[in-house]
Structure formats: C-alpha cells, structure tokens
Amino acid sequence: MLAILGGQPVCDVDWPLWPQLSDEGRRRVDTVLRSDRWSVCGRARGERSLERQFAELFAAYCGTRYGVATDHGSSSLVLAIESLGLPAGAEVLVPAMTWVATATAVYEANLVPVIVDVTASTGCFDPTAAVARLTDRTKALIAVHHYRSLCDMPAILEFARGAGLAVIEDCAQGHGAVLKGRRVGTFGDVAAFSMHQTKVLAAGEGGAVITDDAEKYERLVQLRTDGRGYVADPGFDAMEVVDGRSVMGTNHCMTEMQAAILLSQLPLLDEQHAVRAKSCAVIGRRLDDLGLPPFGQPAGVEQESVYKYAFRWPVEKRRGVGLEAIAAAISVEVGFPVYRADPPLNEHPLMRPATRPRYRAIDSSGAFEGIRFDTPVAHGLAEQTLLFHHPPLLAPEYAAHIADAVEKVAQSIDELAAHEGEIGAPDAD
Numbered sequence: 001m002l003a004i005l006g007g008q009p010v011c012d013v014d015w016p017l018w019p020q021l022s023d024e025g026r027r028r029v030d031t032v033l034r035s036d037r038w039s040v041c042g043r044a045r046g047e048r049s050l051e052r053q054f055a056e057l058f059a060a061y062c063g064t065r066y067g068v069a070t071d072h073g074s075s076s077l078v079l080a081i082e083s084l085g086l087p088a089g090a091e092v093l094v095p096a097m098t099w100v101a102t103a104t105a106v107y108e109a110n111l112v113p114v115i116v117d118v119t120a121s122t123g124c125f126d127p128t129a130a131v132a133r134l135t136d137r138t139k140a141l142i143a144v145h146h147y148r149s150l151c152d153m154p155a156i157l158e159f160a161r162g163a164g165l166a167v168i169e170d171c172a173q174g175h176g177a178v179l180k181g182r183r184v185g186t187f188g189d190v191a192a193f194s195m196h197q198t199k200v201l202a203a204g205e206g207g208a209v210i211t212d213d214a215e216k217y218e219r220l221v222q223l224r225t226d227g228r229g230y231v232a233d234p235g236f237d238a239m240e241v242v243d244g245r246s247v248m249g250t251n252h253c254m255t256e257m258q259a260a261i262l263l264s265q266l267p268l269l270d271e272q273h274a275v276r277a278k279s280c281a282v283i284g285r286r287l288d289d290l291g292l293p294p295f296g297q298p299a300g301v302e303q304e305s306v307y308k309y310a311f312r313w314p315v316e317k318r319r320g321v322g323l324e325a326i327a328a329a330i331s332v333e334v335g336f337p338v339y340r341a342d343p344p345l346n347e348h349p350l351m352r353p354a355t356r357p358r359y360r361a362i363d364s365s366g367a368f369e370g371i372r373f374d375t376p377v378a379h380g381l382a383e384q385t386l387l388f389h390h391p392p393l394l395a396p397e398y399a400a401h402i403a404d405a406v407e408k409v410a411q412s413i414d415e416l417a418a419h420e421g422e423i424g425a426p427d428a429d
C-alpha cells in the first residue's frame with residue numbers, strides 16, 4: 001500500500017541538509033565577524049575585500065576574465081542586462097520555462113521581456129521558436145540553463161549573431177556545468193549566477209556576474225557599487241572603492257560574510273557535482289525504464305550541474321491522476337518534497353507586471369495579458385514535469401530509494417486514482 005494511504009514508505013533516511021558549511025567556512029566567517037570589515041565599503045586593512053577575491057576566483061573557475069559579486073541572482077540579472085547599455089523599451093527574448101526573476105529583471109532594467117517557447121527535450125530557449133518573436137526592437141536574449149538541462153548554446157549563438165542580438169546567460173541553476181569544453185556563463189556576452197540558499201553554491205542570498213569584456217566589467221562594478229569602482233591595491237585604513245566616474249549605480253554589493261562562505265564552498269563544487277552525477281546515473285536509468293524520462297541535454301554536455309532534478313510523467317501513464325497527487329505520493333514514500341514544475345511565464349501567477357505602474361509605462365502592449373505569447377511546448381512540459389531539489393543526490397548510497405519510490409507510485413497508480421480526493425498537494429519551494 002502507498003505510504004500516503006497508510007502503507008510503509010520505501011525508506012526512512014536522513015537526507016543530506018543544504019546549505020552546508022565546512023569547518024573552514026565557519027572559521028572564515030568567524031574571522032570576518034571579529035574584524036571591522038563586513039562590507040567592501042568598510043575600510044580596507046591593506047587587503048582586497050573577500051567579495052572581490054571571491055569574484056575573481058569564481059570568474060577564473062568559470063573561465064572568464066572578470067567577475068563581480070552581488071547580493072542576489074535577481075540583481076545579477078538586472079546588472080548583466082544593464083551592462084549592455086540597451087535603449088529603454090528594447091525587447092529581450094526570455095524562455096517560457098524559467099524562474100520569474102529572468103523576466104522581472106528585464107522590466108527592472110527598463111526593457112520589455114518577450115516570451116519564447118522552449119525545446120521539448122530540454123525545456124530551454126528554442127532559437128527556432130524565437131524567430132517569430134523578432135521585431136526591430138529586439139536587442140538581446142536570455143538563455144537560461146535550468147532543471148539540470150543546458151541550453152544548446154552553439155545554436156543559440158548562431159541565431160543571436162544572425163539577428164544581431166546580445167546574449168545573456170542566466171546560470172542561476174547551472175554553476176560549473178560544462179558544454180563542449182566550456183563552462184556555462186562563458187558563451188554569451190555576460191552571465192548571471194545566483195547564490196541563494198537552495199543553489200549549488202549557496203550563501204543564503206548572493207549572486208555574481210561574469211564577462212570577458214573589460215568595459216562591461218568596469219560598468220558592472222560601478223552599477224553595483226553606487227557608481228564607485230575598485231582601486232588597484234587598497235592601502236591600510238583606506239577605501240577600496242572610489243568614484244568610478246563613468247556610470248551611476250545602486251548598491252547590490254555582497255557582504256564579506258557571504259563571500260567568506262562562498263570562498264569555502266567553491267573548492268568543493270566539482271567534487272559535489274561528481275557525487276550528484278553518481279545518483280543521477282542510478283535514478284536516470286530506472287526512470288527511463290519506467291517510461292518517466294528525465295529532461296534531456298543538448299549534444300556535448302561534459303559536466304552536469306544539478307540544481308533541480310526534473311522528469312516527466314506523461315498523461316497516458318497517469319490513469320487520470322493529477323501531477324500534484326503523484327508528487328505528494330512520491331514525497332511521502334521518499335521523505336523529501338517532490339513537486340510539479342512551475343507553469344510557463346505567461347501563465348505564472350507571480351508574473352503580474354500590470355500591478356507595477358512603472359512596468360505598465362515600459363510595456364503598453366498588455367504583454368502578459370495578451371495572446372502574444374503562445375508557448376504550447378512549455379505548457380505541455382509543465383503539465384507533465386515533476387521536480388526535486390539536489391540535496392538528496394548528495395547521498396548516492398540512497399539513490400535507489402528515490403527510483404524505488406517513483407516505481408512504487410507508478411505501479412500503484414490505480415490505488416492512487418481510487419483515493420486521489422483524499423490527498424493534499426505538497427508545498428513547492
């Protein structure tokens with residue numbers, strides 16, 4: 001009998017907690033807390049700020065020349081978009097499947113998000129669908145690597161070059177993934193990352209922007225630091241940031257405590273990718289056998305970065321049972337939350353630009369209320385996609401339990417159908 005109906009769950013496991021902080025991380029945070037420098041804007045003591053050190057190391061890890069640390073993934077996106085210097089009201093193509101921040105960041109940068117359908121296998125930006133969305137106001141696109149899948153960057157870059165568009169990568173869910181020998185974030189003009197507490201690099205809140213372009217870097221630092229830029233070598237008892245003189249900014253700086261945590265986590269990231277990959281291999285094989293396939297990848301993925309594990313439960317395997325009930329049943333079997341994917345942006349309850357007068361002023365087209373965004377592929381995918389967060393994947397010795405739980409629910413679908421009315425939906429994150 002299914003655990004949600006009173007039977008025995010397939011396992012009773014203490015799943016790994018997330019985020020995690022090593023002893024070294026605790027020491028680093030403690031050192032910051034004992035100092036009088038908790039921000040880049042505090043007086044330097046002859047050393048560069050930790051947030052600057054982290055940004056440099058993270059950029060080097062990804063494979064770009066420059067990096068800027070920020071307070072959130074959302075602000076990283078706004079800064080990345082603003083670093084392009086586009087005219088107000090320009091249109092930016094955004095994939096239908098992503099977190100709402102990808103589109104709200106476009107509004108925050110005084111631009112108009114235009115929603116593009118996704119590729120069926122990966123759920124990522126589909127350049128062939130984007131062609132019909134081009135207008136003479138289209139100036140950029142945002143490629144979002146998400147749900148463990150990566151964008152087909154060579155195809156997206158070819159489309160962007162042909163259409164004369166700048167490319168921003170939203171890597172909030174893709175730290176360290178490698179496609180055709182390059183880490184994500186190195187393909188476009190500029191890339192944004194999130195270090196929110198759920199992400200695979202986690203500081204509670206936090207973010208970063210990376211680029212290879214020196215001019216964009218100078219702009220990004222000033223946009224982030226109230227118009228101030230770094231001095232080359234901070235002296236003792238001196239400011240490390242001074243009037244940058246070229247662009248007005250706002251404050252989106254990362255604290256020294258966040259940077260201390262991230263400096264301790266970055267060296268562990270690839271090792272953790274390898275551990276999650278072991279779990280994914282076990283789970284992926286079993287789900288494929290059950291006809292509940294994990295999301296696919298474009299050709300050339302050499303390293304996955306798993307933020308959320310996504311798989312499909314097609315309608316024909318549901319006997320009329322809703323995705324919420326299936327998610328709830330798996331959650332109780334396995335002991336952590338499994339939930340359904342977000343709807344496409346154009347159907348997302350959190351996408352309400354008309355509630356913000358200044359967004360209405362940017363976009364008078366009635367964007368999200370209109371029929372302009374027909375995204376049948378994203379809609380169909382969202383209707384059959386289940387997800388769970390990455391922490392359980394850090395225990396590969398228990399990976400089979402996850403597959404067992406899914407299999408048990410698949411085999412008990414008739415039992416679930418008979419009792420669906422008694423089951424509540426699990427909470428999403």
Ligand SMILES: Cc1ncc(COP(=O)(O)O)c(C=O)c1O
Nearest residue numbers: 072073074099101172194195196
């Ligand atoms: C694809 C994507 N972009 C942007 C963000 C925003 O990041 P943050 O929550 O750090 O603002 C997220 C967060 O989940 C995300 O998944």
